[in-house]
Amino acid sequence: MNVNTLQSAEAAVPPAPRLLRSTLTSPFGRKVRMAMVILGLGDQIEVEPADTRSETDTLREQNPLGKMPCLLLDSGTAIYDSRVIIEFLDQWSGRNRLIPQDAHDRAQVLTCATLADGIADAALLMVYEGRFRDPEQKSEVWLSHQRGKVERGLTAISHALPNPKTTDIASISLACALGYLDWREPVEWRSRFPKLVEWLKAFAAAEPAFDATRRPDEAAS
Structure with missing residues (x-):
């Protein structure tokens, strides 16, 4: 050469x-x-x-x-x-397993992932409202606005759940969003969305990476 x-x-x-x-x-x-x-x-x-x-x-x-x-x-x-x-x-990596190549499948998976990300983002903004503002400065209007996004997002995604036994960017995004809701608790979601509770349980059982990426102080359940 x-x-x-x-x-x-x-x-x-x-x-x-x-x-x-x-x-x-x-x-x-x-x-x-x-x-x-x-x-x-x-x-x-x-x-x-x-x-x-x-x-x-x-x-x-x-x-x-x-x-x-x-x-x-x-x-x-x-x-x-x-x-x-x-x-x-x-x-x-050459694996090409997390995002479909077919245009229709790709759009569906990415749309679901975007919805899950939006839930996490709204929850994060609710947490920041409490973290970065003094109690007298908190805006209940803002918190209600973000809470609405979380609740509408959870409602919509519960009607079109990804396959918990198929690991892709949609299922990863949803699992991480739900894990964040469990930790920070900006809204109480488990009693209201039992289908999502079962979905997360099934996904965690099927995908070892979920437990492998828990916070060091978080016990697996």
Whole structure:
């Protein structure tokens, strides 16, 4: 192999994922960590905590929005948003098992994942309202607005649940959203949505990555 051929071969090698900036409590970070385990990349990508509130955390240089998760490649490139990261890892690993290739199936799965992400995002905003505002500053109007999103989202997704025995980006997203609701409890959902309770139980039994990515202080149930 001559020098030019060697250089071309090296240039064709895609950059590898190196580091994931995320806490172990982020529902969106958990989505990516689950994908890493499922795709056999758990031991190849280091997870480094990030502080979204710190002005000196390098996360703000890696993602100008200062949000996690953020995936860094060995080329120095940063990829952010959990869905984008999971799609990258799914293709880079060569497994192509988390997002369908068929246009119709892909749209359905991604729509379900977007709904689950919206539930988690609204729950997160409810938690932040209590964390970042003094009690007298809390807006009940805002909390009610976000609570409505969570409850409508749970109602809609309970009528079109993904297969709990099929691991894809939709089921991962829903499982992480429900896990976050269990932890932070911005709304009481288990008594109102028994189908979702059974779905999460079935998914956790079928997909070991769910228990493998629990918070260190969280006991499996």
